[in-house]
Amino acid sequence: MSVSELDHAKLLVACGRGDRAALRAIYEREAGAMIGIAARIVKRRELAEEIAHDAFVQIWRFAARYDPALGSGRAWMFAIVRNRAINALRDTSREQATPDDEINAAVDRDSGAENAFDKLAEGSALRRCLENLDPRRRVAVLLAYVEGLSHGEIAARINVPLGTCKSWITRSLAQLRECLA
Amino acid sequence: MTDRMDDLSAGEYVLGLMEGPALAEFERRLAHDRALQAAVGHWREHFSALDSTATPARPSTVLWNKIESSIGRPGVVDAAPNFRERIWSNLGFWRGTSFAGAAASLVLAVTVGLMAGRATPKPMIIAVMQTGDMSPGAIVEAFADGSLSIVALKDFEVPPGRTMQFWTLWDKQKGPVSVGLIDRTKRARFQRADLPQQNDQLYEITLEQEGGSPTGKPTGPVLVKGYATTPRL
Numbered sequence: 001m002s003v004s005e006l007d008h009a010k011l012l013v014a015c016g017r018g019d020r021a022a023l024r025a026i027y028e029r030e031a032g033a034m035i036g037i038a039a040r041i042v043k044r045r046e047l048a049e050e051i052a053h054d055a056f057v058q059i060w061r062f063a064a065r066y067d068p069a070l071g072s073g074r075a076w077m078f079a080i081v082r083n084r085a086i087n088a089l090r091d092t093s094r095e096q097a098t099p100d101d102e103i104n105a106a107v108d109r110d111s112g113a114e115n116a117f118d119k120l121a122e123g124s125a126l127r128r129c130l131e132n133l134d135p136r137r138r139v140a141v142l143l144a145y146v147e148g149l150s151h152g153e154i155a156a157r158i159n160v161p162l163g164t165c166k167s168w169i170t171r172s173l174a175q176l177r178e179c180l181a
Numbered sequence: 182m183t184d185r186m187d188d189l190s191a192g193e194y195v196l197g198l199m200e201g202p203a204l205a206e207f208e209r210r211l212a213h214d215r216a217l218q219a220a221v222g223h224w225r226e227h228f229s230a231l232d233s234t235a236t237p238a239r240p241s242t243v244l245w246n247k248i249e250s251s252i253g254r255p256g257v258v259d260a261a262p263n264f265r266e267r268i269w270s271n272l273g274f275w276r277g278t279s280f281a282g283a284a285a286s287l288v289l290a291v292t293v294g295l296m297a298g299r300a301t302p303k304p305m306i307i308a309v310m311q312t313g314d315m316s317p318g319a320i321v322e323a324f325a326d327g328s329l330s331i332v333a334l335k336d337f338e339v340p341p342g343r344t345m346q347f348w349t350l351w352d353k354q355k356g357p358v359s360v361g362l363i364d365r366t367k368r369a370r371f372q373r374a375d376l377p378q379q380n381d382q383l384y385e386i387t388l389e390q391e392g393g394s395p396t397g398k399p400t401g402p403v404l405v406k407g408y409a410t411t412p413r414l
Contacts, residue, residue, distance in 0.1 A: 023252070027245055032237030040235055049244060056248045058314050071222035075229040079195070082232075086197045119234035126230045144196040145228055151198055173192040174185075180227050 008073030009066075016064030023060050026077070031056075034081045040112060041085035041148035042092070051088055055081045086148040113142035129179035136160075137168045141176075144169065191220035195228055205338040251315065307412050308384045310405035318405035321384045327374025329360060331386075337404055344391050348399055349376060350383040357385070362393050382409040 008029075014022035034055060039048035058080050066076050117138065120127040130138050140158055143149045149157065155165035193199050194207055211217050304322035312318040312335070323329045331347065339345060345363040350356065360376065363369045363386065385406035387399040394400050 031240045031244065033235060035238040035240060036235035037232050039238060049241060053244060053247055054314060057251045060252045061314065070218050071226045075225040078229055078232045079225050082197060116231050116234040120230055124230045126227045141196065144198050145231055148197050169198065170189060173189050177188055177192065
């Protein structure tokens with residue numbers, strides 16, 4: 001665990017005790033990253049910032065539940081951001097997509113899943129294991145995590161039937177599980 | 182150690198691909214299954230390498246102020262996970278932390294009523310019940326004839342064998358009193374002229390076993406809660 005990871009865990013423990021300065025310290029370090037993570041999913045800057053706001057409120061309220069034995073503080077906080085962003089995405093995708101949204105989505109396509117893979121640190125376990133996957137299956141997994149797409153949306157994006165998409169992802173997870181063990 | 186199926190489910194959960202009843206069931210198990218929690222933690226840790234590839238954005242200058250006002254007054258410890266004890270044992274505490282959110286949501290509550298075009302009598306009181314993350318979850322309106330209605334503002338997951346139960350509390354000594362069970366509709370109505378309707382009365386919905394709480398007091402998780410306010414319009 002790196003020094004900064006220890007700091008995150010400490011700051012979360014302090015938040016759990018009601019220390020607002022600790023939340024502010026997390027904000028200073030991670031607010032930008034959180035907006036960036038949410039923006040890859042919801043594609044809209046203002047909405048991404050709202051999600052970051054809600055995530056901070058949730059982090060504050062539930063910091064006492066964070067258990068360092070189950071993972072790093074950063075991964076815990078980012079999971080909250082992703083969950084909220086994915087919920088927002090599912091809510092808005094039920095509404096009619098406006099032409100503007102379509103344009104934004106097309107523009108952002110390049111900065112999404114594939115790009116994230118290219119930027120993964122060389123030598124990270126995840127990169128090594130994702131490299132072992134068939135490229136189209138890898139993209140399916142990345143579209144889920146990075147862009148928050150559902151099974152159906154991924155199937156449409158990579159142009160395979162829904163059942164195929166689901167089984168690709170399950171098999172990819174099984175392969176990743178072996179590789180990351 | 183988790184078995185293979187659980188591990189794959191945990192992976193699917195972390196990817197954000199689980200939905201509907203499967204998600205509700207997984208989260209129910211996750212709440213108390215240590216091995217499953219570890220499996221989720223393991224996937225999160227690895228996949229979070231991808232979080233670091235997002236291009237950070239500069240937060241707007243007002244974001245921190247908004248967060249600060251959302252988390253309540255300075256000096257109020259507002260992070261303990263044990264909701265239930267706090268609500269029922271310390272009303273003043275809860276009132277303080279949720280006041281801003283409830284006031285903001287009140288406008289919404291009134292608007293919802295107007296938009297529905299109901300030429301109904303004006304409610305005596307309205308309560309905006311909020312979820313654990315302080316977003317509006319449902320509205321209670323109580324009328325002079327003793328009727329109460331709940332309008333859901335979001336979908337609530339009710340696992341098989343469970344039911345939603347609606348409670349109110351106006352006297353700490355007496356404790357929470359059941360108003361009734363809520364079926365899975367978006368709207369629920371009750372006729373309870375025997376219950377008071379006063380400002381600052383607490384309303385909440387919990388998830389209970391089918392047929393309602395066996396003890397007559399809330400036993401399950403709180404879905405939403407909120408204080409009654411007299412409408413100003």
